[in-house]
Amino acid sequence: MVVLARVADHMQREYDIIIWGASGFTGKIVCDYMRENYSGGNLTWAIGGRNRSKLNALQAASGVDVLVADAHDPSALTELVKKTRVVLTTVGPYARYGSELVKACAEQGTHYCDLTGEVHWMRNMIERYDAAAKDSGAKIVHTCGFDSIPSDIGVFFMQQQMNNKHGVAASHIKYRTRAFKGGFSGGTIDSMMAMMESAKTDPKIMTTIADPYALNFSHRGLDGVDQNSQFYDSDFQAWVGPFVMAAINTRVVRRSNELMGQVYGNEFRYDEGSIVGAGVGAMVGSTALAMGTRLMNGLAAIEPTRKLMQKVLPKPGEGPSAEIIDSGFFEIELLAKHPSDPQKNLLGRVKGDKDPGYGSTAKMLAECAVALAQDNLPTTGGFWTPASAMGDALLERLPANAGVTFDLVEPTGT
Ligand SMILES: NC(=O)c1ccc[n+]([C@@H]2O[C@H](COP(=O)([O-])OP(=O)(O)OC[C@H]3O[C@@H](n4cnc5c(N)ncnc54)[C@H](OP(=O)(O)O)[C@@H]3O)[C@@H](O)[C@H]2O)c1
Structure with a gap:
């Protein structure tokens, strides 16, 4: 029953993907890719970050919703992640800005992908939140860019x-x-x-x-x-x-x-x-x-x-x-x-x-988020690598789209 309720909650969320850090250098390239490839279809996405005026300027180009939350505001992050099935984040350095977001996703059953290469931070996140992610069903996947x-x-x-x-x-x-x-x-x-x-x-x-x-x-x-x-x-x-x-x-x-x-x-x-x-x-x-x-x-x-x-x-x-x-x-x-x-x-x-x-990384990260949102992946909640979470899906998606x-x-x- 608990699992069914969790799946129902996940299916009813307002967005498939929120791109958090949309105003950053890599975030903007991800938004361009999403606009060119995933507008007007059955995938709903929104942009997020800390600075509303920067995000509003981006919204004019993409026409998607804007959500504001600072990296160090846990309650705003919790509200944000509850609205979406997947968070794609380019807000780094991740050890400085990413921990509260990972915690919120792990606790709220929101899938997550990022571009971190900060190995010590990844280990720390796994140690702290793997149990919560397993419990909530959140699939957390680091290193979804050129590394790795x-x-x-x-x-x-x-x-x-x-x-x-x-x-x-x-x-x-x-x-x-x-x-x-x-x-x-x-x-x-x-x-x-x-x-x-x-x-x-x-x-x-x-x-x-x-x-x-x-x-x-x-x-x-x-x-x-x-x-x-x-x-x-x-x-x-x-x-x-x-x-x-x-x-x-x-x-x-x-x-x-x-x-x-x-x-x-x-x-x-x-x-x-x-x-x-x-x-x-x-x-x-x-x-x-x-x-x-x-x-x-x-x-x-x-x-x-x-x-x-x-x-x-x-x-x-x-x-x-x-x-x-x-x-x-x-x-x-x-x-x-x-x-x-x-x-x-x-x-x-x-x-x-x-x-x-950047060019290839943005496409790889976006395809990971879409795979987490839409593909029938073999994994349950927890901290995964790209291959263990969605190896087959990415072998189809990356050559076809990215x-x-x-x-x-x-x-x-x-
Ligand atoms: N693995 C790879 O292959 C790969 C490739 C590229 C990048 N990366 C990593 O991706 C990360 C981003 O790189 P980038 O060049 O795109 O960085 P960037 O241009 O500095 O962008 C950082 C983003 O984080 C946002 N941000 C900063 N502080 C925040 C806070 N307190 N709350 C919410 N948002 C905040 C910024 O918002 P504002 O616009 O409001 O300042 C901006 O949107 C870095 O960690 C980088 O190492 C990895």
């Missing part, structure tokens, strides 16, 4: 292919960025800096961020710390440097394995890196990439240089130009290793037709 959809859904896709073709799970998957073009927004930089600032006051945060299984609660595997130096990868016959999002994506993929009952195997290994190329120039380039990544992390960790970086880098609300977003793209390769026969290894490719961080494709290239035999 190409990784998480890419691995989900490669494991399906390995299973379909060879009847086993791949024992090791390597994710390698082949090419991409895009930029950073002030909100993303603010989130990275905020994480560094919090780590300074709470050393446990650094320990969590460094843990390769930071988002696992019952199973740990064989993976060690992230690669932070260059190396020659004979599988790709190329020099490889660190990939800046690996510390987020790898945790999400490992959590997916746990949430799906270790379907990738207890000894599954997963790592990420950036292909620089072959030859001496690429060796030098991959070394520079590794040094540059360490330098950036080092500078962001020290207060005076962090403050200087915040002055010169884009501010919250700012980001790459429309031209950079439209001409941007990404291309990633995934090598899935057969557990015993290298001739049965598989190579896959994930591609996006806009810049990864310009993000997942393809098998060829058996590699390496």
Whole structure:
């Protein structure tokens, strides 16, 4: 009876989706996508945020309802989430602005998706609100943008292919960025800096961020710390440097394995890196990439240089130009290793037709929200990853609607 009442309440809500943070850099791109693709159909959506006048200006373009709530006003947030089946939020840094919203969604049975890459915060949210979400039926899904959809859904896709073709799970998957073009927004930089600032006051945060299984609660595997130096990868016959999002994506993929009952195997290994190329120039380039990544992390960790970086880098609300977003793209390769026969290894490719961080991210996030609102997903309430919550749905939606494709290239035999 309780479950039936909950389902009835959910079906009767005023909106399918509220886009919260609609006035931000990424929020506006999400609204454009929703207006172009989900106006006038059977999906009802509204926009929300803290500043009514900014939201009213956006409403003029989209014609949808406006809801106002501040991140630090729990009762306004509760009223807001009770009106909708799904909240899509781009209000970040999430550790600073997101906790009350997650709590309200978990308690009110409202599905939720976001763009956080703040691993310590995700762990904290799971610890605090997973029981409430399970109880209320709310499906809470973090990391629905460039981190970590190409990784998480890419691995989900490669494991399906390995299973379909060879009847086993791949024992090791390597994710390698082949090419991409895009930029950073002030909100993303603010989130990275905020994480560094919090780590300074709470050393446990650094320990969590460094843990390769930071988002696992019952199973740990064989993976060690992230690669932070260059190396020659004979599988790709190329020099490889660190990939800046690996510390987020790898945790999400490992959590997916746990949430799906270790379907990738207890000894599954997963790592990420950036292909620089072959030859001496690429060796030098991959070394520079590794040094540059360490330098950036080092500078962001020290207060005076962090403050200087915040002055010169884009501010919250700012980001790459429309031209950079439209001409941007990404291309990633995934090598899935057969557990015993290298001739049965598989190579896959994930591609996006806009810049990864904003154009493609906005489309991926919007499709996650629509999937949570409309698709018949196999999951109940709780904290999920994109793959464990809606892997099959996203493998249909993203290529069809969002310009993000997942393809098998060829058996590699390496
Ligand atoms: N995972 C990925 O691939 C990916 C990609 C892009 C972005 N992101 C993340 O997404 C987040 C947003 O990035 P962005 O560049 O869009 O940031 P942004 O332009 O700074 O937008 C932030 C939004 O949060 C709102 N906000 C700030 N404080 C608030 C409060 N107290 N109550 C309610 N709303 C509040 C802002 O409202 P106002 O307009 O009123 O200031 C704005 O709408 C960041 O955490 C970033 O790291 C992740």
